[in-house]
Amino acid sequence: MRPVFPKSFSAILLASxxxxxxxxxxxxxxxxxxxxxxxxxxxxxxxxxxxxPWEYGDSSGIIDKWADKYGxxxxxxxxxxxxxxxxQYTAGQFDACxxxxxxxxxxxxxxxxxxxxxxxxxxxxxxxxxxxxxxSTLNDIIGQPVNLVELSVSHYLLARALDSxxxxxxxxxxxxxxxxxxxxxYTTSDVTAVTTWNPLVNExxxxxxxxxxxxxxxIPGEIIDTLMVKTDVxxxxxxxxxxxxxxxxxxxxxxxxxxxxxxxxGEASGTDRAGYEAQLASTxxxxxxxxxxxxxxxxxxxxxxxxxxxxxxxxxxxxDGASDSGFIGIETPVGTFGNAG
Numbered sequence: 196m197r198p199v200f201p202k203s204f205s206a207i208l209l210a211s212x213x214x215x216x217x218x219x220x221x222x223x224x225x226x227x228x229x230x231x232x233x234x235x236x237x238x239x240x241x242x243x244x245x246x247x248p249w250e251y252g253d254s255s256g257i258i259d260k261w262a263d264k265y266g267x268x269x270x271x272x273x274x275x276x277x278x279x280x281x282x283q284y285t286a287g288q289f290d291a292c293x294x295x296x297x298x299x300x301x302x303x304x305x306x307x308x309x310x311x312x313x314x315x316x317x318x319x320x321x322x323x324x325x326x327x328x329x330x331s332t333l334n335d336i337i338g339q340p341v342n343l344v345e346l347s348v349s350h351y352l353l354a355r356a357l358d359s360x361x362x363x364x365x366x367x368x369x370x371x372x373x374x375x376x377x378x379x380x381y382t383t384s385d386v387t388a389v390t391t392w393n394p395l396v397n398e399x400x401x402x403x404x405x406x407x408x409x410x411x412x413x414i415p416g417e418i419i420d421t422l423m424v425k426t427d428v429x430x431x432x433x434x435x436x437x438x439x440x441x442x443x444x445x446x447x448x449x450x451x452x453x454x455x456x457x458x459x460x461g462e463a464s465g466t467d468r469a470g471y472e473a474q475l476a477s478t479x480x481x482x483x484x485x486x487x488x489x490x491x492x493x494x495x496x497x498x499x500x501x502x503x504x505x506x507x508x509x510x511x512x513x514x515d516g517a518s519d520s521g522f523i524g525i526e527t528p529v530g531t532f533g534n535a536g
Contacts, residue, residue, distance in 0.1 A: 230427035230428060230429075230430050230431025230432070231431055232432060233428075233431075233432060234266065234267045234268065235267065235268045235270070236267060236269050236270070236290045236291070236428070236432070236435050237269070237270045237271075237272065237288070237289045237290050238269060238270070238272070238289060238291040238292070238439075239271075239272045239274050239280045239283060239284060239288075239289045239291075239292045239293070240271070240272075240280070240292070240293040241273065241274050241275065241276070241277040241280045241293065241374075242273070242275075242394065242464050242465065243277075243293070243322075243392060243394075243420065243464075244317075244393050244394070244464070244471065244474035244475060244478050245293075245316050245317040245319075245322075245420035245480070246293040246316075246420065247460040247463060247464050247471070248316070248443065248447070248450065248460070249271060250271075250273065250460070250463045250464075251446055251449070251456060252271070252442050252443070252445075252446045254459075254463075255446075255449075257442050257445050257446055257449075258271060258438075258442045260442070261437075261438040261439070261441045261442040261445070262438050262442075264438065264441070265434035265435075265437060265438045266434070267432075267435060267438060269435075269438065269439070272289070275375050276373055276374065276375050277294075277344065277374050278298075278302075278344060278347065278373070278374075280292055280294075281294050281298055281299075281302045281303065282302065284303060284308075284423070285302055285303040285306045290424060290425055290428045290435070291422055291423065291424040291439065292422070292423055293421070293422055293423075294420075294421060294423055295347075295348045295418055295419060295420055295421065296312070296418070296419040296421060296499075296500065296503060297347070297418070297503045297507065298347055298348065299312070299421065299423045300500075300503060300507055300512075300513075300523060300525070301346060301512035301513070303423065304523050305512060305513050305514050305523065308425060309425065309426040309427065310423040310424065310425060310426060311423065311425075311426045311429050312419075312421040312422070312423055312491075313421075313423070313424045313429065313436055313439060313440065314421060314422035314439065314440070314443050315419060315420075315421050315481065315487050315490060315491055316420050316422065316480065316481060316487075317419075317478050317479055317480045317481055318411075318415065318416050318418060318419045318420065318478075318479050318490075319348075319392070319411040319418040319419075319420065319477070319478065319479075320411060320412050320477050320478055320479045321410045321411055321412040321476075321477030321478075322392055322393040322396065322410075322411060322474060322477045322478055323348060323349065323352050323390070323391070323392045323393075323396070323411040323418055324352075324390070324391070324392075324396045324400075324407050324409065324410035324411070325352065325353060325356055325388070325389075325390045325407070325408050325410070326381075326388065326389050326390075326391075326396070326399055326400065326405050326407050326408070327339070327387065327388050327405075327408055328381075328386070328387045328388065328404045328405065328406075329387050329388075329404075330406065330408070331406050331408070333356055333357075333359075333360050333362075333409050335408070336357075336362075336366070336367055336388055336408070337362065337366045337367070338366070338367070339367055339368075339387050339388045340367070340369075340370045340387065340388065341353060341367050341368070341369055341370065341388045341389065341390055342370045342377065342380050342381075342386050342389045342390075343369060343370070343371070343389060343390040343391065344371070344372065344374055344391070345369055345371035346510060346512055348392075348418045349390040349391055349392065350369065350390070350510070351418070351503065351506055352409070352411060352414070353367075353369070353390045354506060355413075355414050355417070356409040356413075359409075359413070367388075370386075372389075374391065374395065377391050377395050377399075378395055378398050378399060381399050381402065381405075382402070393474045393477070394464055394465060394466055394470065394474060396410075397466070397473060397474065410477070411477075412477065415479070416479075416490075416495060416496075416499060417499050417502070417503070422439065422443075424436065424439070440484075447481075447483075448482075450480075451482050457471055457472060457475075458471075491527070491528060492528045492529060493529075494529050496527055496529075497525075497527045497529050497530055497532060500525045500532055501520070501525075501532050504520040504521065504523070504525065504532065504533065505520045508520035520533070521533030521534060522534060524536065
């Protein structure tokens, strides 16, 4: 499914999970004209190593415990198709959604939905990869169709990879494929190259004639996994942010101290403890809020988002009215790139 990008713009406010409790550059306490106070909220997520904590938080009762503490209710819903989860969030069906930094820019922000990265949970450090059936190096991809979720971080990874060896998207053909169909697609004779993420990467690599020729460890810190929350909802309901933040770091502590928790997340994602640990090995998790804040406050984050915005503009993802890559403002603690309004 190809996502639709309405002709409007918004802003992503890249904050941090700890910003709710210890303010950085972004205030979250004064309701906006559009935000309304509420006591029931909804959060959607899809299967990925960095987002399995939301499943555990839901099934273990941790999220309910923190919601009760602040007198609210939080409904946690799994969506099997990643892009569909973001589309539903953008359409107003959810208050929060797990997504990457780039997809937050090109779908909800480009669709007129202001979003705040409440939880910056990790960045991909090898979990996203390009896999070939035919060939052993990235240069062997020339002339091949590449199946991926079009206009997602997989597309971004492909573009970055091609550029690293002096190639461009003109040297391949992109075939839009849902993440829910990727593994099945790879088993067909027509598919010779894919770009995708874990746990799909590890499943495909376990098949015959599957060779990884590039992965996100070669662009560390660029594919960032977040929980995006609608900015007006967060500003009008700071307790929603506090409950999610408290729950997240309780889950992080459980992950660090319990093999049973890791095994649970592995099974819930369709693998086992060993399989999930393999995915964690190629993920830079921010178990500590201190580490998350340091990452968000670094100048490198702003530079990364500028690069992402450039890619998005070049691919027409910022809307037909976008005149340049700064058409949508991206606010970070070290400054704003693009439209300050």
